[in-house]
Amino acid sequence: MTQTKKKSRQPKTEAKSKELLVQKIQAGTVIDHITAGYALAVMQILGITGREGDIISIAMNVQSKRMEKKDIIKVEGREITTEEINRIALIAPNATINIIRDYKIHEKTRISVPDKIIGIVRCQNPSCITNNERGIRSNFQVVDRTPVTLRCDYCKRITGHDNIIEQLLGQY
Amino acid sequence: MSLSVKDLISIADLSTKEIMTILDQADEMEKIVRSEKPSKRLAGRILATLFYEPSTRTRLSFESAMARLGGSSISVADVGASSVAKGESLADTIRTVENYADIIVIRHPQEGSAQWASEVANVPIINAGDGAGRHPTQTLLDLSTIRRSQGRLDNLNIAMLGDLRFGRTVHSLSYAITRFTDRLYCIAPNGLELPAEIVGDLKEQGKEVIETTDLQAILPELDVLYVTRIQKERFPTPADYEKVRGIYQIDKTSLQDVKPTLDILHPLPRVDEIAPEVDATPYARYFTQMFHGVLIRMAILTLLLEAKQT
Numbered sequence: 001m002t003q004t005k006k007k008s009r010q011p012k013t014e015a016k017s018k019e020l021l022v023q024k025i026q027a028g029t030v031i032d033h034i035t036a037g038y039a040l041a042v043m044q045i046l047g048i049t050g051r052e053g054d055i056i057s058i059a060m061n062v063q064s065k066r067m068e069k070k071d072i073i074k075v076e077g078r079e080i081t082t083e084e085i086n087r088i089a090l091i092a093p094n095a096t097i098n099i100i101r102d103y104k105i106h107e108k109t110r111i112s113v114p115d116k117i118i119g120i121v122r123c124q125n126p127s128c129i130t131n132n133e134r135g136i137r138s139n140f141q142v143v144d145r146t147p148v149t150l151r152c153d154y155c156k157r158i159t160g161h162d163n164i165i166e167q168l169l170g171q172y
Numbered sequence: 173m174s175l176s177v178k179d180l181i182s183i184a185d186l187s188t189k190e191i192m193t194i195l196d197q198a199d200e201m202e203k204i205v206r207s208e209k210p211s212k213r214l215a216g217r218i219l220a221t222l223f224y225e226p227s228t229r230t231r232l233s234f235e236s237a238m239a240r241l242g243g244s245s246i247s248v249a250d251v252g253a254s255s256v257a258k259g260e261s262l263a264d265t266i267r268t269v270e271n272y273a274d275i276i277v278i279r280h281p282q283e284g285s286a287q288w289a290s291e292v293a294n295v296p297i298i299n300a301g302d303g304a305g306r307h308p309t310q311t312l313l314d315l316s317t318i319r320r321s322q323g324r325l326d327n328l329n330i331a332m333l334g335d336l337r338f339g340r341t342v343h344s345l346s347y348a349i350t351r352f353t354d355r356l357y358c359i360a361p362n363g364l365e366l367p368a369e370i371v372g373d374l375k376e377q378g379k380e381v382i383e384t385t386d387l388q389a390i391l392p393e394l395d396v397l398y399v400t401r402i403q404k405e406r407f408p409t410p411a412d413y414e415k416v417r418g419i420y421q422i423d424k425t426s427l428q429d430v431k432p433t434l435d436i437l438h439p440l441p442r443v444d445e446i447a448p449e450v451d452a453t454p455y456a457r458y459f460t461q462m463f464h465g466v467l468i469r470m471a472i473l474t475l476l477l478e479a480k481q482t
């Protein structure tokens with residue numbers, strides 16, 4: 001009894017969520033394939049509070065073909081920049097960015113974590129020259145992409161994923 | 173002979189061939205030191221030593237090397253405390269000092285400082301310790317001492333003894349020496365073993381790392397014994413320290429069954445890891461190391477400064 005109920009129910013929910021997710025926006029950005037549970041973190045990195053007045057839809061822990069679960073964010077009226085994409089890459093390395101203009105996908109970018117990260121985060125090592133000298137930018141080699149792990153070009157020490165998230169999100 | 177790098181920041185930046193080039197150049201330098209005629213090879217060239225931490229031995233070695241080659245040195249003994257650097261960024265100090273000198277030797281407590289200096293400077297930078305354990309001229313002089321004494325660097329049984337955890341010269345040496353040998357013996361008291369990260373790196377490269385606390389058992393196998401200082405502060409109680417100190421002290425008795433060609437090295441200064449009675453044995457190489465230190469620094473100075481001319 002319960003099983004049949006579940007079975008008959010499932011397509012309905014799926015259809016419903018699909019409808020919600022593909023609902024078109026006129027212009028703006030759709031960020032898809034965000035690591036499940038990190039949509040709010042991505043919002044924070046983008047500085048989106050919801051008080052800007054733009055229409056924002058967030059879906060979290062949605063079933064995905066490519067990943068087990070994913071988060072999705074749609075922001076009407078705002079196109080995110082390359083610099084912002086780089087910041088997102090550090091916490092959601094599998095995300096795709098769809099820039100929407102006139103209800104159509106104008107540009108689709110699959111985030112790829114670059115080989116080098118310059119700036120954006122600090123080296124985790126307090127004795128590193130990059131944390132003690134004015135006018136120097138942090139500079140990292142990406143040594144692992146899932147999750148993103150960085151090796152400082154100066155002190156050669158590792159800055160791990162947890163620390164990266166902490167830095168990008170502060171009190172999050 | 174020349175190097176592909178304009179600076180000497182880390183051994184990791186050098187190919188094995190370049191390491192050999194430097195060691196060969198150091199051997200050449202001995203002729204200059206032994207000659208009665210003063211060398212003019214780097215006449216008119218100025219070396220600036222910029223030491224933000226005191227290391228008299230290293231600074232003297234560089235100044236001696238420069239003087240042997242006919243060049244001169246300028247230095248600020250304690251840059252950190254002098255007005256030259258008060259509140260000034262390292263980059264600004266480098267940009268100032270490079271106007272006074274053709275090459276700069278820097279020792280600085282912050283990790284990665286020497287690399288940063290090399291990015292800022294137009295003159296070659298030599299790293300004489302940057303807080304991260306990179307001190308390439310020390311490693312090169314260790315290799316040079318071993319090669320000169322043993323006649324080769326490959327197929328040697330080399331053991332490092334003492335504080336392998338905090339003793340930074342052994343970290344750099346363990347990577348460098350295993351470019352030539354397949355095996356490395358590590359003898360350390362509990363808690364002062366070679367960091368797992370380094371052991372992991374070496375094993376990944378297919379090297380055999382033999383970790384033991386039993387010095388006497390492996391001593392007869394060894395060609396080279398590299399001793400480092402065990403500091404009292406590393407132990408929870410003075411009694412723990414005393415216990416370890418006794419076990420790992422090298423004296424004439426402990427050397428009864430060793431190979432006649434054994435070399436004992438030590439980066440110095442020593443406390444009492446090696447008894448003074450060992451100094452007169454044919455195994456003692458730690459003062460020879462200091463001599464090779466000057467030759468290695470002469471080699472580096474010539475290779476970097478002469479490359480710059482062309």
Ligand SMILES: [Zn+2]
Binds near residue numbers: 125129130152156
């Ligand atoms: Zn660093």
